[in-house]
Amino acid sequence: MKKAVQTIPKITLRQLAVFVSIYQTGSTSRASEVVHLSQSAVSSALTELETRLQMPLFERVGRRLNQHPNAHPIYIQAQAILGQALTLEHYHKSQVGQIHIGASTTIGNYVLPPLLAKLYEVLPDANVDMYIANTQEVVNEVEQLNIDIALVEGMPRPTDMKAIEQRAWRTDTLMVFAKRDSKWLKGVAAYNDADHCYELSTEQLAKLPLLVREAGSGTRQIIDEQLLQYLPNAEIIMAIQQSEAIKHMVSADIGLGCLSQHVIHAELAKGQLVQVKVAGIDLSRTWWLVWHKARHQSPIWQTFIDIIEQGQAQT
Template sequence: MKKAIQVLPKITLKQLAVFVSIYQTGSTSRASEELHLSQSAVSSALTELEARLQMPLFERVGRRLNQHPNAHPVYVQAQAILGQSLTLEYYYKYQAGQIHIGASTTIGNYVLPPLLAKLYEALPDANVDMYIANTQEVVSEVEQLNIDIALVEGMPRPTDMKVIEQRAWRTDTLMVFAKRDSKWLTEVAAYNHDGDCYQLTVEQLAKLPLLVREAGSGTRQIIDEQLLQHLPDAETIIAIQQSEALKNMVSADIGLGCLSQHVIQAELEAGTLVQVKVAGIDLTRTWWLVWHKSRHQSPIWQTFIDIIQHG
């Protein structure tokens, strides 16, 4: 009598999507929110995938899930499979001119609009979806294949490099700035009338309130690396979520600020805000193009790349 052979069910895209989401978020509850599934459905999909692969992907410690060594190679393959399935699913939409563009806050608000105008001029029927958030959030959307290409101010984390391609795009300069005739500067800073700016030493800046973007933003990454490390004894650092709010608070003379030159250009030209040069500090940074290695590079994708490379 022949022994019955157990036939396990095939792996499904849903199981792979659940696994990738758990891998990225670290929990079944956050994965269920992200995928709009019940937590029990998420847990079942993971259990079924582990049974089909006949290997554990996570180690359960209490209510926590820790990645098993098996998880990473499966994650890489799952990302590639999901990317290929999306390429197939959205093939005709891509041909019709659909593109999902992500941008970190400064680029999205101040630099991207004229580039999009050029895209619409080249492709009047282009269907463009936009996602604007801080660098960390945008890169996360690229990882999850929700965005075709993104323009970000900060360098993606080293852990992102396994699935993300990046290319240096252009340079930008951050500026420390203040309200003209600010109460914080009139007594401590030298004013350069020719350059129309104040001049401070690092020691002087450390004693003044400084408003900066929140952790996770590309602007904050550069400020941490190229400015705040020189201010270990800074007395007051205030983190602000939005560039416009930060700029308005500096205009109200709550303290000094540090943002991209693009954000404060109009106010510098109007003379309501002035640059503050800090001796020995260079706040030049690189802006990056990033995309998922598995993402389909459609004709509209190539057109947009040409525009942003030469626009």
């Protein structure tokens, strides 16, 4: 019959903290006040530690505890371990307040800032890291677990659909637009004063120079799927990565553009740019929330989701 093997308890942080307090105060009664434990619990923790180490740390002389020569080197190591544990705890607390947000260009430049302002109102110490690029680049970062949550335009196209969660967020409308009194529209279309826009057919638009976003952007995806398929011979003179660049080029009357209503809202209001409505064309689209299923959803992650959903309810 095999003899049962006695299992010696593992060393715990609590035992080390008790030992350090006894070492520093010189008694179990004063140590119990420091660690907020009963004196009997402190004595038990010290006994358990000595049993695990298989060496005495203090010599009991009546009610007094005299330090054993073993105590000092163990004290140095215990302080180091407790310091590392405290550093880890502080690191965890800092990570709880950190979030990595990705956004496609239009959302990142025009829609995300007020959402972040609301996040800072709720969590003033929030640590936000942002990545703004075109939709496909942002989705790629989500797949690599570099981003906690992303807000993108157009339908996300991850390589691994099983790993990515995506949720419809809100709707947006793209607009074809031109400079007010553009040379390209003279003699082609009349200005509609009631609706503050020009009106064109697809045949007319196909003959005019068009400035669009680059392939891979959410804006370009919608232009390809909902506009250019009706304009097989459209004159695309330039594909540009930045919406602001397109807006300024259209303002210089280089051609017509097609961007989100959010990008040109201020210029439309001032009358510097005007909408060009294209008969039979609907350029509405869905914006998406995207995250990796394996990504930890921290409290700040949920707070940001709540802010997004509140904003959605108000639109």
